[in-house]
């Protein structure tokens with residue numbers, strides 16, 4: 001029961017609108033240190049092509065270059081979706097350890113006929129009550145190292161608000177520990193602090209560290225395997 005409740009809480013907090021407004025002057029005043037990269041293991045559904053994965057990473061890396069950072073897709077594995085709902089995907093990701101080649105785990109969700117039907121349904125609800133039920137992506141809050149995005153959508157009202165690239169950029173900030181804020185200053189500082197952890201003697205030298213949205217330092221992969229996963 002407690003487990004279900006904690007999943008619910010995590011998911012409520014994972015609902016995403018916008019990360020925050022950029023503040024170029026503030027950003028220019030922050031030192032992000034040397035170039036660094038982190039390895040992202042990618043799981044993709046069959047409808048998502050390797051070319052689309054490349055395009056998504058190009059867009060993400062353009063954004064990350066603001067912080068002298070680069071995301072490297074290291075392994076790209078195809079798999080069938082573990083369940084229909086975004087929550088099913090998050091739970092699946094959270095029960096998986098990061099392997100030694102992965103600093104982050106990213107799941108790219110495709111688009112099936114079932115998704116299409118659901119989009120039509122949520123479109124009706126959106127039009128009716130102005131509520132957008134469909135979630136474009138989410139990152140778990142335990143270690144901020146694993147998340148998913150909808151990598152493919154081409155029609156319906158969602159395209160007015162977002163795209164797979166902007167969703168990845170958004171969730172990509174969560175993967176670096178940023179939460180949501182009106183202005184980006186706090187997030188810039190978080191990214192700077194995460195990069196400073198690269199010199200922390202406690203860090204596993206083979207792991208790109210993180211600081212969760214609640215401020216917990218993640219310095220090695222064992223910390224990613226939380227009490228949640230141990231059940």
Ligand SMILES: [Zn+2]
Pocket residue numbers: 014015016017018019170171174180
């Ligand atoms: Zn978000």
